[in-house]
Amino acid sequence: MIGIEINKNLQTAIEASLKAGDVIMQVYDTAFDVELKDDKSPLTEADKKANDVINSYLEPTSIPIISEENKQTDFTIRKTWSTCWVVDPVDGTKEFIKRNGEFTVNIALVREGKPILGVIYVPVVKTLYFANVEQNKAYKCELKEHDTSLASISENAIPLQPKTNTSQLVQVVGSRSHMSQETLDYVNDLKEKDYDVEIVSKGSSLKFCLVAEGSADVYPRFAPTMEWDTAAGQAICEAVGVEVISKETNASLLYNKENLLNPWFIVSKS
Numbered sequence: 001m002i003g004i005e006i007n008k009n010l011q012t013a014i015e016a017s018l019k020a021g022d023v024i025m026q027v028y029d030t031a032f033d034v035e036l037k038d039d040k041s042p043l044t045e046a047d048k049k050a051n052d053v054i055n056s057y058l059e060p061t062s063i064p065i066i067s068e069e070n071k072q073t074d075f076t077i078r079k080t081w082s083t084c085w086v087v088d089p090v091d092g093t094k095e096f097i098k099r100n101g102e103f104t105v106n107i108a109l110v111r112e113g114k115p116i117l118g119v120i121y122v123p124v125v126k127t128l129y130f131a132n133v134e135q136n137k138a139y140k141c142e143l144k145e146h147d148t149s150l151a152s153i154s155e156n157a158i159p160l161q162p163k164t165n166t167s168q169l170v171q172v173v174g175s176r177s178h179m180s181q182e183t184l185d186y187v188n189d190l191k192e193k194d195y196d197v198e199i200v201s202k203g204s205s206l207k208f209c210l211v212a213e214g215s216a217d218v219y220p221r222f223a224p225t226m227e228w229d230t231a232a233g234q235a236i237c238e239a240v241g242v243e244v245i246s247k248e249t250n251a252s253l254l255y256n257k258e259n260l261l262n263p264w265f266i267v268s269k270s
Helices: 008-028 045-061 092-100 150-154 181-192 206-212 226-240
Strands: 034-036 041-045 065-067 083-091 106-111 114-122 127-132 137-142 169-175 194-203 219-221 242-244 265-269
Touching: 008 045, 008 065, 008 083, 008 106, 008 114, 008 127, 008 150, 041 045, 041 092, 045 065, 045 083, 045 106, 065 226, 083 092, 083 226, 092 226, 106 226, 114 206, 127 226, 137 150, 137 226, 150 206, 169 181, 169 206, 181 194, 181 219, 206 219, 206 226, 206 242, 206 265, 226 242
Parallel strands: 065 083, 169 194, 169 219
Antiparallel strands: 034 041, 083 106, 106 114, 114 127, 127 137, 219 265, 242 265
16 A cells, blocks of 8 residues: 655654653553642643653644643743644543543644644554644554554555435534533434434544544534644544534634633534
């Protein structure tokens, strides 16, 4: 098979995500401690170690980094950035603590507020998703080892394809830990329109991947998320024609905003 082309920044992000996945699993297989951050969200040694690894790969690119676990740069400086990395070293820390496997490493490259590259790695099952939005290409690759070569990934990755059917069955992605009343109302509205609704539960940024790969139709998110929760998933979705639309602006989510909190949004095929 002829391998797919993976550009330099995407290669760097893939390598960083795999190495981060390796160190995350080293912690996952131990009796780890859990701290609470100032916002009461959980933090483990895996978050910190993965962040250090990812920084070590991304810093040599000289592109600035927004990471959940980095000290945030003031917006007076950030607003001058035309390009930046947006990183969540362990997306789904609650799922990590529950040991249900539904946590990911998220790395995205954003230009002028829009994700142009995205990587999501699922360390427990060694599944890698990656995308180049400008090429309209997104892929999934099942790995045998975290330490897998880019050549092997290039040869074995499979293109993602969202659903195209127009049946009355609507598969709605629901959060494993954050199912809000507004999401339940959205589901009830679909049912009132005579759709058969099936809820597909997943943790972390895997919810984006489900829509991008055709395992679900729509992901309504009517609960808080931060930019690092969504940037990589948005890249993977947009590369295959799946939109991530803000409920506030009715346009795509934007990144490197003054407030890194996202508005509510809906992920669905355009």
